[in-house]
Amino acid sequence: MSWQWFHRLGSPRWFYHNSARWLAWLCPIAAAVVLGGLVWGLAIAPEDAKQGNSFRIIYLHVPASFLALAGYYIMAIAGAVGLIWKMKLSYMVMKSAAPIGAALTFIALFSGAIWGKPTWGTYWVWDARITSMLILLFLYLGVMALQYAYHSIDAASKAGAILGLVGTVNIPIIYKSVDWWFTLHQPATIKFTSAPSMHPDMFQPLLVMIVGFYLFYAVALILHTRSEILRRERKTSWVRELLNEKNQDVADKKVGKS
């Protein structure tokens, strides 16, 4: 039994070198799925019988909310892996996941507020789902703030990981909030245990958008992690070698041209 893959996965250098290759095919696929799903949802899907066209906000609201929650798992798990196995790369992923999750939570709240105006007649209510999502935003912002609150990167990472883990208490509350305190926010449209409460013509583009947001999230997380790797490892010899190789390439090209 070889643990080599595990150690390699924990190596920032290995990740930095290989992630460039992953991005090369992940970026175009993510862009195509998101834009395709958006056109499908906004222009081709039929309008909702009760809500009219305002329901089309669902094609951004639901995928963003999905990833705001899934991103929190990723951040918390990355933090836990960092705490348990002292894996540097894991902490870098955790730090990178925080601003992306915060932005997606903001999109979920913002799109929900805009959607609320024509549907509920108000931008904001202190409904359980909305309030627990706002707490999620503050948890993300808290993890981000902790990254800058310490001089030592190690202490900042540990503090962020602990806050992230404590905050996971909020996740089941968000999921269950629409059932426990049924006030204004509608219950889940998509459940794993039953058929969706949506017509297939409306549901299919939503599925495409959810897949698209997962792909987008992967691209964003890899990009942020790459930049974080470089920030923390810029004094190391492998980063210097990387630049020397690049300079050599540029110099070779220049010589070749002239």
Add this chain to the structure above:
Amino acid sequence: MKMYFASFQDLLTMDGHGIYVWSTVIVTLLIMIWLLVAPILSRRALLKEVARDILRERARQTSPTNTQGES
């Protein structure tokens, strides 16, 4: 696969809901683009910083007024 709306104008107005839908789309896409552009810019700045450090070190090593080398 046909457009649900009769015209491009209808797609924009969406029976009065266009302002809600399109403002959400624009804000969301701007945030998503920022999420991609920000790390690319910071990575570039870091690479430049490292390149500058390397050049500075090289200049210090080869410079004749190098005090470190003489001592």
